Amino acid sequence: MKEKLEQIRSLALKYMDDISNLKELDDLRIKFLGKKGELTKVLRDMGKLSPEERPVMGKLANNIRSEIEEEINSTKEQMQTKLKERKLKEEKIDITISSKSQNIGHRHPLLSTIKELEDLFISMGFTIVNGPEIETVENNFEALNFPSNHPSRDLSDTFYVNDDLLLRTHTSPVQIRAMKEMGAPLRMISAGRTFRFDDVDDTHSPMFHQLEGLVVDENITMANLIHTLDIFIKELFGEDMKTRYRPHHFPFTEPSAEVDVSCIACHGEGCPACNYIGWSMELLGCGMVHPNVLENCGIDSEKYTGFAFGMGVDRIAMVKYGIDNIRLLFENDNRFLEQF
Numbered sequence: 001m002k003e004k005l006e007q008i009r010s011l012a013l014k015y016m017d018d019i020s021n022l023k024e025l026d027d028l029r030i031k032f033l034g035k036k037g038e039l040t041k042v043l044r045d046m047g048k049l050s051p052e053e054r055p056v057m058g059k060l061a062n063n064i065r066s067e068i069e070e071e072i073n074s075t076k077e078q079m080q081t082k083l084k085e086r087k088l089k090e091e092k093i094d095i096t097i098s099s100k101s102q103n104i105g106h107r108h109p110l111l112s113t114i115k116e117l118e119d120l121f122i123s124m125g126f127t128i129v130n131g132p133e134i135e136t137v138e139n140n141f142e143a144l145n146f147p148s149n150h151p152s153r154d155l156s157d158t159f160y161v162n163d164d165l166l167l168r169t170h171t172s173p174v175q176i177r178a179m180k181e182m183g184a185p186l187r188m189i190s191a192g193r194t195f196r197f198d199d200v201d202d203t204h205s206p207m208f209h210q211l212e213g214l215v216v217d218e219n220i221t222m223a224n225l226i227h228t229l230d231i232f233i234k235e236l237f238g239e240d241m242k243t244r245y246r247p248h249h250f251p252f253t254e255p256s257a258e259v260d261v262s263c264i265a266c267h268g269e270g271c272p273a274c275n276y277i278g279w280s281m282e283l284l285g286c287g288m289v290h291p292n293v294l295e296n297c298g299i300d301s302e303k304y305t306g307f308a309f310g311m312g313v314d315r316i317a318m319v320k321y322g323i324d325n326i327r328l329l330f331e332n333d334n335r336f337l338e339q340f
């Protein structure tokens with residue numbers, strides 16, 4: 001019996017070497033250790049042994065069983081580890097592969113110009129005020145001291161909704177709203193869309209954008225106006241930029257001026273862009289708020305004075321970004337917009 005048991009052990013270990021998968025390993029376990037396996041078969045003859053031999057053989061058989069079992073288990077473990085490794089290798093995902101990029105877009109050049117201007121004026125203590133695009137004739141003209149025969153009130157210049165309402169022709173009516181609502185002292189800006197009956201060309205569009213500013217307080221003078229606008233122009237376009245004030249007429253300011261700025265292309269040297277005069281023309285209009293306008297809004301014009309200014313945002317964006325055709329700003333062609 002001892003020989004038979006030893007034989008089982010060496011056979012089992014020998015077969016183990018040739019095992020190549022878990023199924024074969026399981027078959028091997030059944031063949032040697034199963035209920036009808038080799039070891040059980042030998043142990044059936046136990047009864048034929050003498051009582052002295054029985055415990056010795058029993059012990060040997062148990063040792064051989066656990067030896068084979070251990071061997072099977074460790075082979076099984078090795079196989080499982082190898083399988084796992086192979087699976088990991090095969091199912092590896094390359095997370096570095098480039099994904100489809102999401103185009104999240106960015107601000108329109110006009111909006112970035114407005115935001116930049118707003119930030120600048122906020123840093124100087126101005127408050128942002130918004131006004132409606134459909135305005136009353138009263139706010140757009142009357143309260144701003146426009147005489148009733150002023151050409152810009154003409155039907156051919158303005159989009160009227162009815163006799164009392166129109167698409168605002170400028171952002172100046174927001175001054176009226178702000179003064180009526182908040183009174184003096186006041187420091188506000190307002191940007192937005194404005195409308196005029198203009199034919200479209202490279203620099204004109206029936207819809208365009210303005211930014212309006214207004215300061216009302218005691219002892220406000222033209223010096224405050226010039227200083228404020230100088231700071232703003234230098235911040236926006238560069239320290240070496242100069243401003244030039246030309247007398248002009250606006251019904252709502254007295255005196256009024258138009259402001260020229262050093263040519264953005266050559267900073268005043270003279271170049272083809274400015275016809276060698278060194279100035280970019282008419283970037284904004286400004287002046288000291290007309291006493292009639294203050295009074296129209298219930299502000300004591302003996303106590304308070306103010307200055308105001310208005311600029312075309314489209315023109316500023318065009319100068320700033322070197323855009324030579326205003327239509328490009330409104331066509332929403334991505335090939336154009338992606339450049340900013």
Ligand code: DAH
Nearest residue numbers: 170172285286287308309310
């Ligand atoms: N509203 C004027 C325009 O549309 C621009 C302007 C000029 C606004 C002078 C002002 C100002 O506030 O003081 O042409």
